[in-house]
Amino acid sequence: MNVKEWLNRFLEERLPVKEMKDLSAHKLVPEHKQAVWYYFGGISLFFFIILVFTGMVLLFQYQPGLESSHASVLRIVTKVDFGWLIRSVHSWAANLMLVAVFIHMFSVYFMKAYQKPRELTWFTGLGLLGLGLGFGFTGYCLVWDDMAFFATKIGIDIVEGIPGGSYVAHILRGGPDMGGLTIQRMFALHVVIIPWIFIGLLSAHLFFLQIHGNKIPEEIEKSGQYHKIPFFPNFLLSDLYVWLIMLNLLAVLAALFPWHLGAEADALAPAPKGVKPEWYFMAMFQLLKLMPSQVAGISGELFGNMVFGVAGLFWALVPVWNPATASGRRAKLATYVGLFGIVWLIGFTIWGYMAHPV
Ligand code: HEM
Incomplete structure (x- = not known):
């Protein structure tokens, strides 16, 4: 018996090798x-x-x-x-x-x-x-x-x-x-x-x-x-x-x-010029920067964070508000929300970099 045969037999006697092979053969x-x-x-x-x-x-x-x-x-x-x-x-x-x-x-x-x-x-x-x-x-x-x-x-x-x-x-x-x-x-x-x-x-x-x-x-x-x-x-x-x-x-x-x-x-030391977060936080950072100091009686930053919380929850719950059985209008809404998400993320990231040059 060569090494390959010995190894195959060793594994087959100890693990469900055949079932594993079948599983991978059926995955399409x-x-x-x-x-x-x-x-x-x-x-x-x-x-x-x-x-x-x-x-x-x-x-x-x-x-x-x-x-x-x-x-x-x-x-x-x-x-x-x-x-x-x-x-x-x-x-x-x-x-x-x-x-x-x-x-x-x-x-x-x-x-x-x-x-x-x-x-x-x-x-x-x-x-x-x-x-x-x-x-x-x-x-x-x-x-x-x-x-x-x-x-x-x-x-x-x-x-x-x-x-x-x-x-x-x-x-x-x-x-x-x-x-x-x-x-x-x-x-x-x-x-x-x-x-x-x-x-x-x-x-x-x-x-x-x-x-x-x-x-x-x-x-x-x-x-x-x-x-x-x-x-x-x-x-x-x-x-x-x-x-x-x-x-x-x-x-x-x-x-x-x-x-x-x-x-x-x-x-x-004072913060260096152009201090900014990594690019993946830039869109959020830029939106918070745009907030006035007070909005509707609460601090602008808190308001901005509440907007993120609600928007993030809405995004996360898309399987709930746009299930497979939803109407065509819901499906369209989901597409617009997705497009808005991309445009906001890219747009505000670029804007953030332009507003905070090194
Ligand atoms: C490091 C993070 C992640 C890794 C390594 C990962 C890995 C994968 C892989 C290998 C697949 C199968 C291939 C594909 O459809 O692309 C997959 C499918 C999937 N992932 Fe992720 N994923 C990650 C993050 C995410 C995120 C952030 C989401 C969405 C919020 C997500 C949602 C899904 C869904 C819904 C599928 C099924 C796609 C389908 O059925 O075609 N994943 N993931």
Whole structure:
């Protein structure tokens, strides 16, 4: 018996190999003119895997602490072999993952893939988006350079303005002011708490997908202009092909545009000019900036946060107000809401950058 046969027998006697093979042989993926959007969930997953590996490598050198955070990142990018590259890949992958997640969210929204029976896939996806933003926020602070310090400070101050938010802000900061405990807590969130919840939610997300398969957009299903291809090996191979393109994109960006590292944060210094959050918070930040100091007897910032709360809830509950059985008018409303969401997100992000030049 050669090694291959021995290994096959070893596994077959211990695991349901035949059932697993049958399962993968029966999993089919629809192929049609809009199928390109099916790749974005996988692209998000690819960047997440890169983040886990590069994050683990960074952990060998990064030292959280008021005195050590910035110094250790500086050492990583100047002294450690390929440290600058690992850090650059990690930062670029984080940003590219969020770009992919936003595209994925809007594409499943317009395909109405949130409708029955996929509501749980939608809700777990929203959780992943929230955690993805949490990864970005907590990770940005770990570098402890001047931009990151003040952007984190502004972010936590915004949280403080929400009713009940002062407790959350206090927990995040580890006291009334930002300092060593803030780094410690952001670090705990970034490398332990958020990743564990993220992996749990991601497993549920992919499990639901496995059960329901990919949604075929209504018009395409009605027209019958689609066919199904096996997930294994056909779709998996094209998925891997897309991952390879993403790996190239990541390598080029990380090598040609190494991630910036500013001067060490000084809590007593005035905020640097043009301080602003990361791009994925820019639209929200810009909207809050536009608020007058008072609206309808409450602070403008609180009003702005209430608008986000209501709009976010409306967005999250789309499977409820636009179920598969809804009228054509509801479906149209959902399309307009989606278009408005994209225009607002892109428009306010660009506006935010123009209003806060470096
Ligand atoms: C890091 C975050 C995420 C990862 C890694 C991920 C991963 C995936 C993957 C691999 C798929 C299957 C391929 C596809 O249809 O694209 C998928 C499907 C899906 N995802 Fe996500 N996802 C994430 C975030 C989200 C978000 C933010 C939402 C929406 C709020 C969402 C909602 C969905 C839905 C509804 C489907 C089913 C699509 C269908 O049936 O065709 N996901 N996800």
